[in-house]
Amino acid sequence: DAMVIQNPRYQVTQFGKPVTLSCSQTLNHNVMYWYQQKSSQAPKLLFHYYDKDFNNEADTPDNFQSRRPNTSFCFLDIRSPGLGDAAMYLCATSSVAGPNTEAFFGQGTRLTVV
Amino acid sequence: AQKITQTQPGMFVQEKEAVTLDCTYDTSDPSYGLFWYKQPSSGEMIFLIYQGSYDQQNATEGRYSLNFQKARKSANLVISASQLGDSAMYFCAMFRFGNEKLTFGTGTRLTIIP
Numbered sequence: 001d002a003m004v005i006q007n008p009r010y011q012v013t014q015f016g017k018p019v020t021l022s023c024s025q026t027l028n029h030n031v032m033y034w035y036q037q038k039s040s041q042a043p044k045l046l047f048h049y050y051d052k053d054f055n056n057e058a059d060t061p062d063n064f065q066s067r068r069p070n071t072s073f074c075f076l077d078i079r080s081p082g083l084g085d086a087a088m089y090l091c092a093t094s095s096v097a098g099p100n101t102e103a104f105f106g107q108g109t110r111l112t113v114v
Numbered sequence: 115a116q117k118i119t120q121t122q123p124g125m126f127v128q129e130k131e132a133v134t135l136d137c138t139y140d141t142s143d144p145s146y147g148l149f150w151y152k153q154p155s156s157g158e159m160i161f162l163i164y165q166g167s168y169d170q171q172n173a174t175e176g177r178y179s180l181n182f183q184k185a186r187k188s189a190n191l192v193i194s195a196s197q198l199g200d201s202a203m204y205f206c207a208m209f210r211f212g213n214e215k216l217t218f219g220t221g222t223r224l225t226i227i228p
Binding site: 031033037041042043045048050055088090092094096100101102103104105106107108110 | 147149151156157158159160161164166169205207209211213214215216217218219220221
């Protein structure tokens with residue numbers, strides 16, 4: 001019963017060829033996140049949505065874009081992938097309920113750039 | 115800005131022993147949440163336990179407990195009776211209410227020795 005689903009699990013793309021990663025959720029959470037995680041490093045927040053409000057991290061390259069057409073879906077677009085963009089991309093969702101919250105992750109998409 | 119510090123890059127623990135993974139944080143916000151996640155070699159980020167800043171009692175989830183010391187700004191994870199399957203990376207993360215950012219520490223690689 002996966003609650004946050006990322007597709008595909010593995011993606012191979014050519015250098016410079018646009019690629020889109022997708023994330024869907026069945027939790028009805030109002031916040032969705034995209035993280036980039038390189039080998040042996042902590043996840044790095046790229047951007048997040050609070051409902052339709054988009055929040056970009058200051059150091060996220062312009063090469064990375066995101067769309068959230070509705071509550072359930074969020075996409076990560078990499079316009080011109082470089083070799084340095086090879087990484088695990090993690091989607092997460094969270095909700096805020098009173099003073100507490102919960103946050104869950106998808107299984108990740110491992111991106112290879114050739 | 116919020117900062118999460120995990121000072122143990124790696125730990126080796128004998129099977130069946132208890133293990134404590136350290137996490138300290140820095141924030142001036144009164145309202146925040148602290149998460150621990152487990153990341154096995156497959157890459158998925160598995161939720162373990164959550165502690166809200168206003169929670170009076172330490173959180174527990176099965177073999178996992180969180181030693182929350184608010185005045186010291188620490189949120190250490192305790193795993194009781196460790197198992198071989200506990201070998202993984204462990205990340206501490208802080209959620210900030212207001213901008214809904216979820217920020218990660220650098221992680222601790224835990225290896226359980228038979």
